Amino acid sequence: MEILKDENNNYIKDTSPYEKFEKIDNDILSFYMQYNQLKNMYRQGWLKVRIGLEHKDKCESIADHSFSVALLALTIIENNKLNLDTLKCIKMGIIHELGEIYAGDYTPYDNITKEEKHIKEKEAIVKVLQTLDKDNDYLEIWEEYEKAQTDEAKFIKNVDQLEFLLQACAYGYDAQYFERSLNKIVDPYCKEIAMSALKITKGNKSPEVIG
Numbered sequence: 001m002e003i004l005k006d007e008n009n010n011y012i013k014d015t016s017p018y019e020k021f022e023k024i025d026n027d028i029l030s031f032y033m034q035y036n037q038l039k040n041m042y043r044q045g046w047l048k049v050r051i052g053l054e055h056k057d058k059c060e061s062i063a064d065h066s067f068s069v070a071l072l073a074l075t076i077i078e079n080n081k082l083n084l085d086t087l088k089c090i091k092m093g094i095i096h097e098l099g100e101i102y103a104g105d106y107t108p109y110d111n112i113t114k115e116e117k118h119i120k121e122k123e124a125i126v127k128v129l130q131t132l133d134k135d136n137d138y139l140e141i142w143e144e145y146e147k148a149q150t151d152e153a154k155f156i157k158n159v160d161q162l163e164f165l166l167q168a169c170a171y172g173y174d175a176q177y178f179e180r181s182l183n184k185i186v187d188p189y190c191k192e193i194a195m196s197a198l199k200i201t202k203g204n205k206s207p208e209v210i211g
Contacts, residue, residue: 003056008104011042011056030131037101038063045107050207051171060167062097062105068167069093073159076189085152088141092156095138096145099124108180109209118146158187162194169197174204 004012016037024030041062047053070093077086097105099121106112112120125142145153161181168178175182175197185194 003053006041006104010044010104011047011053012037013040013042013061016040027131027133031128034101034128034131035098038066038097041100041105044105046167046171049107049109049209050168058171062100065163065167066094066097069096069156069159069163072163072166073156076159076193080189082155082189084155088152089156091138091141092145092152093159095142096156096160098128098138098142102127155187155190158185158190161185162190165194166197168207169201169204172204173201173207175201177206 004014006012006016016034017040018030018033018037021033024033039061042056042059043062043065046059047056051059070090073089073093074086076082077084077089102124103117103120106117122139122142125139129136129138144150145156148154148157161184165175165178165181165185168181169175175194182194182198185191
């Protein structure tokens with residue numbers, strides 16, 4: 001399988017499905033064909049920084065990550081009977097990477113500030129949501145996630161880091177080497193899972209930064 005790049009220099013599996021149609025007269029279909037691109041986009045940090053292009057066949061997509069964040073959040077909430085808005089958390093987990101359709105997926109090693117990244121992703125989300133005729137709260141939920149001031153946003157920020165850590169474990173790495181994520185996980189329920197991940201991966205391989 002040839003590995004392609006998009007206009008943002010992101011590694012992708014295929015060209016955008018949205019670009020293959022001249023006109024779509026249904027707003028939900030148009031929205032779908034745009035967010036379908038998240039299935040097409042590799043999580044750049046893994047290919048560019050950690051596991052390398054030779055492992056592209058097992059690398060997760062951005063859609064894989066978003067689904068996992070949403071389901072992980074739902075499971076933690078229900079298992080522990082947390083007093084959180086479950087629907088909002090699920091929405092937040094699914095929507096939090098929506099802007100990467102057009103803005104691209106930046107890694108911590110990319111030369112971009114947090115403010116610049118926020119602006120690019122917000123512009124991208126507005127572009128995607130202009131497709132939909134009906135009002136929705138997607139942009140507001142994304143903004144809430146970005147500000148990380150509500151209980152739901154703080155929780156999903158923790159789950160986002162936890163999911164990254166667990167994916168590293170799934171790739172066979174020792175969780176202790178991912179200190180950046182471990183230090184950001186402060187929610188007690190997420191922390192408990194992270195500590196379990198540390199135990200089961202102890203002695204596994206360490207990640208190497210590529211390049």
